[in-house]
Amino acid sequence: MRGLMQDLRYAARFLVRAPETALIAVFTLALGIGATTAVWSLLDRVLLAPLPYPDPDRVVRIYEVLDGAEPIPIMSAPNFLAYRSENTTFQSLAAFQNRQFDYRDGDQPETLTAAFVTAGYFNVLGFEPILGRVFSEDEERGNDRVVIVSHDVWRRHLGADPEIVGRLITLNDRGYTVVGVMPAELEHPEGDDAGLWAPAPLYSVDSARARWLSVIGRMKADISIPEAAADLAVIGARLAERFPVANTNYMVQTEDLHRYLTGDAEPLLYLLAGTVGFVLLISCANVTNLLLARAASRRHEIGVRRALGAGRIQLIRQLLTESALLAMAGGAGGVVLAYWGTRAAVPLLPNVMTAAGPIAIDQRMLLFTFAVSLAAGLLVGLAPAFQASGVNPAAAIGDRSRRQGGGGNMGGRIRNVLVVAEIGLALASLVGAGLMMRSLGSLQAEDMGFDAERVLTLRVKPHWAQFSGGRPDPVFYRDLLERIENLPNVVSVGGSSSIPTTARGRGWTIRAEGQVTTGDDLFARPNLIAGDYLTALGVPLVGGRFFEESDDPDVQGIAIINETLARRLWPGQDPIGRPITALNRFELQIVGVVGDVRDALDEDALPKIYVPYKQFLGELRAMMLAIRTTTDAVSVAPDVRAVAQAMDDRIIIDRIQTMDQVRGGLVADERFATLMLGIFSAIALVLAAAGIYGVMSHAVVRRTGEIGVRRALGARGQDLVLMVLGQGFRLIGAGIALGMLGSFLLTRILSNRLWGVSAPDPWTMTAVALLLAAIGLLACYVPARRATRVDPMIALRYE
Numbered sequence: 153m154r155g156l157m158q159d160l161r162y163a164a165r166f167l168v169r170a171p172e173t174a175l176i177a178v179f180t181l182a183l184g185i186g187a188t189t190a191v192w193s194l195l196d197r198v199l200l201a202p203l204p205y206p207d208p209d210r211v212v213r214i215y216e217v218l219d220g221a222e223p224i225p226i227m228s229a230p231n232f233l234a235y236r237s238e239n240t241t242f243q244s245l246a247a248f249q250n251r252q253f254d255y256r257d258g259d260q261p262e263t264l265t266a267a268f269v270t271a272g273y274f275n276v277l278g279f280e281p282i283l284g285r286v287f288s289e290d291e292e293r294g295n296d297r298v299v300i301v302s303h304d305v306w307r308r309h310l311g312a313d314p315e316i317v318g319r320l321i322t323l324n325d326r327g328y329t330v331v332g333v334m335p336a337e338l339e340h341p342e343g344d345d346a347g348l349w350a351p352a353p354l355y356s357v358d359s360a361r362a363r364w365l366s367v368i369g370r371m372k373a374d375i376s377i378p379e380a381a382a383d384l385a386v387i388g389a390r391l392a393e394r395f396p397v398a399n400t401n402y403m404v405q406t407e408d409l410h411r412y413l414t415g416d417a418e419p420l421l422y423l424l425a426g427t428v429g430f431v432l433l434i435s436c437a438n439v440t441n442l443l444l445a446r447a448a449s450r451r452h453e454i455g456v457r458r459a460l461g462a463g464r465i466q467l468i469r470q471l472l473t474e475s476a477l478l479a480m481a482g483g484a485g486g487v488v489l490a491y492w493g494t495r496a497a498v499p500l501l502p503n504v505m506t507a508a509g510p511i512a513i514d515q516r517m518l519l520f521t522f523a524v525s526l527a528a529g530l531l532v533g534l535a536p537a538f539q540a541s542g543v544n545p546a547a548a549i550g551d552r553s554r555r556q557g558g559g560g561n562m563g564g565r566i567r568n569v570l571v572v573a574e575i576g577l578a579l580a581s582l583v584g585a586g587l588m589m590r591s592l593g594s595l596q597a598e599d600m601g602f603d604a605e606r607v608l609t610l611r612v613k614p615h616w617a618q619f620s621g622g623r624p625d626p627v628f629y630r631d632l633l634e635r636i637e638n639l640p641n642v643v644s645v646g647g648s649s650s651i652p653t654t655a656r657g658r659g660w661t662i663r664a665e666g667q668v669t670t671g672d673d674l675f676a677r678p679n680l681i682a683g684d685y686l687t688a689l690g691v692p693l694v695g696g697r698f699f700e701e702s703d704d705p706d707v708q709g710i711a712i713i714n715e716t717l718a719r720r721l722w723p724g725q726d727p728i729g730r731p732i733t734a735l736n737r738f739e740l741q742i743v744g745v746v747g748d749v750r751d752a753l754d755e756d757a758l759p760k761i762y763v764p765y766k767q768f769l770g771e772l773r774a775m776m777l778a779i780r781t782t783t784d785a786v787s788v789a790p791d792v793r794a795v796a797q798a799m800d801d802r803i804i805i806d807r808i809q810t811m812d813q814v815r816g817g818l819v820a821d822e823r824f825a826t827l828m829l830g831i832f833s834a835i836a837l838v839l840a841a842a843g844i845y846g847v848m849s850h851a852v853v854r855r856t857g858e859i860g861v862r863r864a865l866g867a868r869g870q871d872l873v874l875m876v877l878g879q880g881f882r883l884i885g886a887g888i889a890l891g892m893l894g895s896f897l898l899t900r901i902l903s904n905r906l907w908g909v910s911a912p913d914p915w916t917m918t919a920v921a922l923l924l925a926a927i928g929l930l931a932c933y934v935p936a937r938r939a940t941r942v943d944p945m946i947a948l949r950y951e
């Protein structure tokens with residue numbers, strides 16, 4: 153212990169004597185360690201940390217797949233009831249549907265995220281209420297207006313009243329009885345954290361074709377996922393016989409809930425982890441080069457200590473202590489950078505990365521940072537320690553030139569190898585960032601079938617007084633749209649049950665005249681629209697006409713379909729005027745065909761049908777508005793809110809965003825990945841340039857005598873510049889060759905994330921190589937120019 157304390161005191165004195173070296177090393181390591189800590193804290197929270205439920209490995213997500221197609225994350229109530237009652241492998245099975253409630257406590261209502269859940273929901277998640285009880289199966293019939301509140305709602309809105317159970321609260325202007333309060337630790341498994349839970353009305357929707365429930369389950373203690381999946385598959389086969397139209401060709405799937413929630417984030421996070429690994433390695437290489445140069449300048453000191461009896465092991469320990477102290481200081485700085493970085497990154501995180509909860513630098517990450525710092529200290533200190541401790545005492549004491557900054561051929565070769573590695577790692581990182589940037593550009597240029605420029609979207613939810621028999625007043629919506637259209641800078645306005653990119657599910661069954669119902673019915677996503685919705689979004693009319701105010705849906709049901717649905721129903725024929733049947737009971741006549749609007753970038757346009765909202769008022773609890781403007785879309789939002797609240801100050805206006813923001817949500821993952829890769833690659837580039845500059849500066853110092861001789865013999869300044877640049881270019885060329893090899897391997901990993909860009913992409917790789925070569929040569933040029941200013945007489949005396 154005494155020896156360790158002595159080493160620490162000596163290391164601290166050394167760092168004080170060389171503050172410039174210490175600060176550069178600490179800052180360089182702080183960049184690498186901070187980036188690594190930030191990304192690994194994200195990776196740990198999203199992928200490695202278990203879900204916040206008791207025995208989370210027993211909690212699974214259950215969903216259905218049609219003939220190996222895209223999973224359908226919802227199922228029907230009859231299917232769920234069959235799985236719950238007939239399985240033998242689950243301790244509990246539950247279902248839920250995300251909803252919203254308008255909570256009123258005073259004049260202004262507040263929209264609270266809620267979930268309709270079945271009786272076993274809280275048992276699946278493994279939580280008991282801190283007050284009251286959970287729901288019973290009898291309450292699933294939907295006849296009782298009861299609610300369980302979250303700890304946050306209980307505290308913020310209900311004053312943490314310990315007598316809250318049995319009290320009435322107002323939701324959607326109706327009284328609901330509070331029967332329980334859940335603990336603060338409970339997190340809803342999908343979407344935003346729920347503030348309220350109400351019983352799911354299973355028996356009010358009894359069609360096996362009406363899929364609307366998300367299903368989770370807790371397996372019995374001795375059951376594995378494959379065993380549970382096999383059990384449910386047997387039930388699924390029976391359901392296909394029991395409800396053939398609804399379940400033919402459907403297969404039930406069982407997946408670990410944690411993987412279901414975060415699986416899409418896994419490749420992206422590992423890609424970021426690999427990139428910050430490059431940054432950390434480059435940081436370590438730079439500091440190693442710095443310490444090698446410093447060790448070379450300490451040859452005389454080390455030689456004296458060896459001559460006075462210091463052993464090689466003692467010297468290695470001392471030098472490693474110095475590098476470890478540097479790394480620990482860099483780790484402390486890295487924690488600060490990681491804290492700032494994670495806080496800044498939270499608003500940019502894709503939804504899939506926030507499902508696991510908040511990102512924080514906790515005790516586990518501090519231990520991780522300590523381990524990384526310790527490893528970095530050993531990594532950067534080993535080569536300088538072994539080189540310095542191996543000097544010959546007599547040669548080191550008598551070698552004045554070495555004392556001034558030499559270092560021997562071995563040290564120079566190590567520094568050269570490290571610079572080559574830095575350049576290679578930086579190039580691979582930059583190629584990855586360049587490919588992601590080009591891919592993001594291709595995604596953003598994709599034609600989605602609508603014009604998002606200068607379009608404002610928002611949701612209008614009327615007060616329940618505007619409803620009669622569960623149906624909103626159509627006059628209210630008509631008047632609202634007319635008043636908004638008369639606002640300055642508004643070109644057109646319309647409403648819809650959903651806007652592009654937000655529609656989910658398979659939708660309505662559609663049959664053309666003469667077709668019969670089969671298990672392979674054609675589905676179309678429905679949009680209940682009002683006003684000039686299609687015009688406001690810039691959706692082109694291909695044939696027929698748009699809806700008109702004179703259309704009377706009570707006399708004749710009408711519809712507009714997209715081109716995809718028209719081709720599927722009547723390939724090569726004119727659909728205008730033809731009748732269709734929707735949901736096996738609604739007769740509609742086609743009056744128009746519009747262009748395809750895509751809801752996702754990675755899928756083709758799906759069949760869609762647009763109908764006047766008056767035909768299905770009972771389905772329209774709220775309306776999404778699309779408002780096309782002549783100016784910045786956000787600027788008209790206050791006027792729209794004022795118009796709506798002038799009609800009824802109890803109305804709720806929310807989800808205000810531009811259509812560009814809605815569209816941007818489709819590329820949130822790619823934008824985040826591109827931004828992070830760009831930042832880390834830029835850091836890698838700067839560190840690589842600094843490494844080249846450091847090595848070439850040291851090379852000029854080592855060759856001061858040679859340069860003086862060349863100047864004395866008549867060498868011109870440009871010859872000396874070319875000599876130094878030539879040495880630097882050899883290192884840069886070797887690094888680029890190494891980086892190209894790494895880039896080919898990296899592009900194989902990235903290929904599944906690229907859109908509209910080939911992997912490997914020769915243009916990106918060539919551009920990055922030229923950029924790195926230019927920056928590298930610029931970093932070499934400064935030392936090269938310094939070499940031309942060497943005075944021959946001073947250099948010869950130096951020798």
